[in-house]
């Protein structure tokens with residue numbers, strides 16, 4: 164347990180790094196906490212998965228642990244004045260070609276949240292949201308999961324807001340590219356070295372470098388001669404493609420109130436299910 168006067172370096176100021184900093188400073192106001200990121204938190208453009216127009220905020224997971232954590236996060240989005248302005252509860256629809264919907268509903272039931280979610284027939288789904296998804300691809304669909312409590316969050320805006328709040332509470336923010344962890348011969352970490360050769364030391368170093376984490380660990384393993392530091396197959400960076408459409412007034416009148424919509428595809432590869440989705444449109 165922290166004495167409250169310990170020091171923390173957090174590599175990466177995406178949502179994981181910033182949330183960690185915020186919760187640490189809230190719990191330990193006297194601790195020294197420094198976020199280190201290659202980009203300024205209010206930069207015009209950033210290389211961070213968390214820095215985006217929008218992200219789906221949902222708890223429809225077939226894994227109950229994930230479902231419970233996501234419900235907790237969704238409740239914070241709905242009630243905490245820090246997050247609330249950025250959450251849009253548009254509802255969420257998910258075409259299910261396997262038993263995904265049933266498993267989600269079972270999880271909600273076990274967590275005492277059954278009222279939040281239901282499955283409807285294709286015919287019923289076509290009538291929802293003024294018939295907006297009337298001509299979607301329902302080939303092979305068994306049922307449609309409907310969750311009025313899901314939606315989307317304005318990702319970049321909420322990230323900037325929580326970073327500002329953490330800084331107001333005393334978190335420091337250093338713009339620098341981290342080259343490697345500082346490791347002793349036994350693997351004890353005492354901080355980081357930046358690409359410019361500056362060492363930052365702390366009693367605790369937390370890596371929240373997103374997709375760059377395996378690379379940072381690889382450099383640190385090579386630099387320290389400690390091969391076990393490398394992520395190996397423990398962490399694999401992934402990617403998602405996105406598209407954006409700008410709506411004119413006429414299209415906005417039709418699509419402006421649409422829910423987040425998922426197409427679930429059963430790939431017949433064990434239990435693997437791929438998905439594509441549309442996020443409701445922002446008003447710019």
Ligand SMILES: Cc1cc2nc3c(=O)[nH]c(=O)nc-3n(C[C@H](O)[C@H](O)[C@H](O)COP(=O)(O)OP(=O)(O)OC[C@H]3O[C@@H](n4cnc5c(N)ncnc54)[C@H](O)[C@@H]3O)c2cc1C
Nearest residue numbers: 175177178179200201211212213218219340341372373375
């Ligand atoms: C296109 C896309 C769509 C997604 N959609 C959703 C969604 O709808 N809903 C949802 O819940 N999740 C979604 N995700 C996943 C979610 O965005 C990520 O899980 C989350 O943002 C990861 O946050 P993070 O803090 O771990 O990483 P990041 O946000 O990537 O932050 C990592 C930070 O570390 C910094 N960094 C890395 N290496 C270094 C270094 N060497 N030195 C200094 N700084 C460094 C980077 O600059 C960056 O700011 C999506 C992801 C992507 C890519």
